[in-house]
Amino acid sequence: MKRGIRTFLTFFLAAALLAGRARDLGVPFDGTPGPLNAITDVAGIEVGQVTLVSGEGKSAVRTGVTVVWPRGKSTGTSVFGGWFSLNGNGEMTGTTWLEESGLLSTPVMITNTHSVGVVRDAYIKWKVGKLGRDADLDEWSLPVVAETWDGFLNDINGFHVHESDVFAALEAGKGGPVSEGNAGGGTGMVCYGFKGGIGTSSRKAGPYTVGVLVQCNCGRRPQLRIAGVPVGREISGDEPYAANFRHNGEDTGSIIIVVATDAPLLPNQLKRLARRASMGLARTGSTSGNGSGDIFIAFSTANPEAAKASGLANVTMLANDDMNPLFEATVQATEESVVNAMVGAETMSGYEGHRVIALPHDRLKEVLGRYKRLSRE
Amino acid sequence: MKRGIRTFLTFFLAAALLAGRARDLGVPFDGTPGPLNAITDVAGIEVGQVTLVSGEGKSAVRTGVTVVWPRGKSTGTSVFGGWFSLNGNGEMTGTTWLEESGLLSTPVMITNTHSVGVVRDAYIKWKVGKLGRDADLDEWSLPVVAETWDGFLNDINGFHVHESDVFAALEAGKGGPVSEGNAGGGTGMVCYGFKGGIGTSSRKAGPYTVGVLVQCNCGRRPQLRIAGVPVGREISGDEPYAANFRHNGEDTGSIIIVVATDAPLLPNQLKRLARRASMGLARTGSTSGNGSGDIFIAFSTANPEAAKASGLANVTMLANDDMNPLFEATVQATEESVVNAMVGAETMSGYEGHRVIALPHDRLKEVLGRYKRLSRE
């Protein structure tokens, strides 16, 4: 049955890719993206996703796993990293060691709230499978797994992510375009009252590239701003959650933001980058509500010796004074990733018949045009 | 001579108050401000400012001190508080104890970078004067003093803030309207390439009020967004720093943001509020550049027993789940405070003849109108 799902998904995701991206609709963004306008523009990064869609009603499965491999799935993953929690109503495992060591030693894995554990242990088991049963303690036993809550569309209390799904997502890592919207961990997510999920974008910053990937599940419709325009107020109606949420209309949900760069930054500098994701998110209207797990991680693929096991490592550091273009790039790519997560998503029905509409592309263009903010026709 | 300056200032500041505020020009903001649309809408808060303007060229003094008294200057100041550093290229003394104790036990004082020390020690001396020479050690000996750098307009290396100025600012604390723009610690500050300085705003959030005061010295012209409109690109020209700054065009400078509320929040909840100031700032275009000291403090005037010296204090806490309106209010009031700092400022010339123009009100209205974002005529 799973195989059937995935066959279906291949078609489904291809459609999602065809749906276009925010800038194809004429949404104006600052800065210059890389060739893919995706986190995979940072050389070496691979993304693997498993998307689980099956059933209806009480048995609706709408979830998955997204994996970001900093140096690719076959060559090991230790990179300098840092993290920031804008509002910590969420989980990102592995951050205690990341903070201590300055190293990200596993891929960043993202799934739904109730599947963090299975993804975490499955990664270790996958690694044991690669390294052998007698493999010694190492940093890969403290993996980084994050989540947002997809229980509006997904039967989250059914625990539908299994070890084999995690293995598949890990093995699926590859460069190139990244499926957005209803894909991987983002399959069942809702963003500003529209269907959301995975979004990505990138920016050139001098000789460097900054890539961002988000799993967007945050915000309420009236908050949404795109290119500074109050789009969420202009496109009202069909809001999910309306009847059965105590905090109806308030900012809730969560967003995980992964910031990658090939600029040679030290761990403390990567924390600086992670904090800037807040400002890109803010541009889309969020105020990071109490219910939101807005947790951000940044890493650098430079410095191959970063995780040298002993002795002295030769490291290159970009001067703090030269980080401004990277800050701008992070804010811009975060903003665009959030919009891409909505533009790339499709209307979805799921758990108990709940339905979340996709952001209507035509109306978005019409509203932006009215506010003189459409970059082209 | 100082007296002469102050006489001049009385006239000058009255003019600044007459200059109007951002919403008077038709800038659209979300939410409902309090009666003064100022931090002093939070009951009990007093603000005292001393503005020092004299001389020209190498001797140009354009600086001052702004004091925010959480419970007023005569009744003591201990309140629950928390802080956050978005980009820590700046100083805010007293934060180590604030973080440890959860208490803000002195007023928040803001001045220029090179005068933090004199303001700090002068506050202690002022307190010794009140309590007597044999007064015992207490938390008031770890005062909170923050700064931004005014060396473009002010002879900052001349160290022109004196003990007596600090005493005057402390004694000047009062409720009511707050002078904006070229006032107090904000006298010589530059904000998005326009004359900036002190700005304030407030919001009603259910039964509570959130008030914000900023000392705005951050950003570059092209970054400036007001109400989502790229105002900084539309109103170019007359930018300061053009010739002599290595990071010309990049985000630099700093902003100190003080968030006050009468909502009964615990110290950890006030840290949450402080973090939201980032998102209000982001709405105005900042990416918090490397050179920026973007440091935020939040406090609550509720809980008179917060700083009970011994035994058990009765404390009221608002549930985390009910904080969303306060988050919204903080973001909104921060955004408006930044714009008010520019709208309330006047063109100023100072150190070595440097000149910074005020944001031209007519052009701002014209641009907002063009983008359909002027709230009224």
Added chain:
Amino acid sequence: MKRGIRTFLTFFLAAALLAGRARDLGVPFDGTPGPLNAITDVAGIEVGQVTLVSGEGKSAVRTGVTVVWPRGKSTGTSVFGGWFSLNGNGEMTGTTWLEESGLLSTPVMITNTHSVGVVRDAYIKWKVGKLGRDADLDEWSLPVVAETWDGFLNDINGFHVHESDVFAALEAGKGGPVSEGNAGGGTGMVCYGFKGGIGTSSRKAGPYTVGVLVQCNCGRRPQLRIAGVPVGREISGDEPYAANFRHNGEDTGSIIIVVATDAPLLPNQLKRLARRASMGLARTGSTSGNGSGDIFIAFSTANPEAAKASGLANVTMLANDDMNPLFEATVQATEESVVNAMVGAETMSGYEGHRVIALPHDRLKEVLGRYKRLSRE
């Protein structure tokens, strides 16, 4: 088969309890313990443990789960809490939300490194079982699960902790004496080169009680100090790890420390308490080595309204100035818990025939006596 193990364990643990505690041997400690000298002296706290011991050689299972219920397993668990990482080479999930909210909303669960995930998800599933399939999102979906590494004695790569074990540990929560040494999550742990595991202790601090529970897996033999005496150097020989560890002789391993109190402390005050665990640990000789996951959590069972879902909660706060006795109590109870973990443990053989000896009680008494540090005969 599992039932057989547990039957065996009932006998085994009873033996462990009979083994006595550190102060019964005459080890001198400061302060006054509660009646049980255990974390369960803090009223309402329940501890549940599942101990898994079976097999030999490559199939040796020596692991388990320890659960600390702040308010008991039947009445919900939300309490004020805070945490601290002295050296973060370890995992404690749920800390991002703990830091954000100031609330500990699940029990604290401790297991081996590779089983954190299964324990985490199993707790959610257990809760879903209690609340029903349609239960709404709440803080209990971000559980606190910590670990230390037991791979020297346990087939950790065999993933032997199962969902049912977690359920059993959750249901096993009860007051009264706590099994120490080779029990629960501590089953396969090694402490200063002696068999370690679970240890507990408590202190009276005026009207309040502080209780500590540790899962001790840290340190190397030469570091060990008991009552200030260099016991580890006096009792050498039979050290584990000798041959096959690169960092032979260095501080490694990990310790999880849970600090509980009925004193009415706010979240920021509980972080202060958690930091003091470092100082109790230091008294036993540790320098918190690079490989150590030394992660501490503190909570207060006071303030039943701490986690009120909405509106205003009435909260009591002990003045910061009155916290000193609690700091002393935390340091003292931590120190004694670590020693109890060793004194209460039994020699164990496990994975690949590895063997770790128990701290020999007679030699400990002899050494302390020689240094005039034996409190009684």
Added chain:
Amino acid sequence: MKRGIRTFLTFFLAAALLAGRARDLGVPFDGTPGPLNAITDVAGIEVGQVTLVSGEGKSAVRTGVTVVWPRGKSTGTSVFGGWFSLNGNGEMTGTTWLEESGLLSTPVMITNTHSVGVVRDAYIKWKVGKLGRDADLDEWSLPVVAETWDGFLNDINGFHVHESDVFAALEAGKGGPVSEGNAGGGTGMVCYGFKGGIGTSSRKAGPYTVGVLVQCNCGRRPQLRIAGVPVGREISGDEPYAANFRHNGEDTGSIIIVVATDAPLLPNQLKRLARRASMGLARTGSTSGNGSGDIFIAFSTANPEAAKASGLANVTMLANDDMNPLFEATVQATEESVVNAMVGAETMSGYEGHRVIALPHDRLKEVLGRYKRLSRE
């Protein structure tokens, strides 16, 4: 008059140096110190101190300034650094930028609580004097100044540290032996109820050196442990504060700890080192009382390109896995520095006739001998 004081001090401090050090008395310490057993064993470090002793009764001046120059006073000071607050009832300015940038760009200056401001601004003025009036904004305008409270012996409310004293301390920087006890910022300090102040020590750690300098003003007599022996209980009597302190007998006071190394550590690794100072302090008996400002800073003199102003810096990093010897060294050197601060101090009378006795060397030896902990005769 100041000159007279200093002449007197030259003699006085020479006497203090003659008083010997803790290990000369036979106090056993682990590890191998450098040739000076001082922070100045780390190549390039210079220490400058100004000691102010004059007057009696209400006019008793017993204070000063201690300056630690990471790379010496003439060659600039930017080094990688990190900090940690064990209990933040104190001030260390400049830490916000230190945390952000990972750089310590000024000397570390230590004085009394009420003189932090004058020392801070004086450093900037001194730097302006060196660089010229038109010198541009740079990191040296956010200096690191820390304090402990000397108001028991010193007329702290008389504000007796002046700009010229700070200049003198800055210029006094030199390598070689460091005056301990009643010297510099430590002049009026009290440590575990004995006269304390400045103490220093160092350790070899493989090819590297770790040096520590403390300004010790913390603890109460009954807490004091030396070499694990309860010295404070064995040598009772003559305790200061007895009558007039509310928290009589409790841990109070403060300690500033500066950890220096030539090991090539990154900023996040230096935070790890700073945290270890807690464990050295704990070995001497402290529980870091509520009134204590226990604030620690660590820096590395390696990596001359650490503060490169722009572009790419070549940096060397020691692998995390190789840090254990540095952790041990930090704990050991901190422990010995605290004992040295007491052993090196002289009985002092001061403000209002208060008197604090020095730790009696003969009794210390006698007590250690009784507990079999005297290393030699």
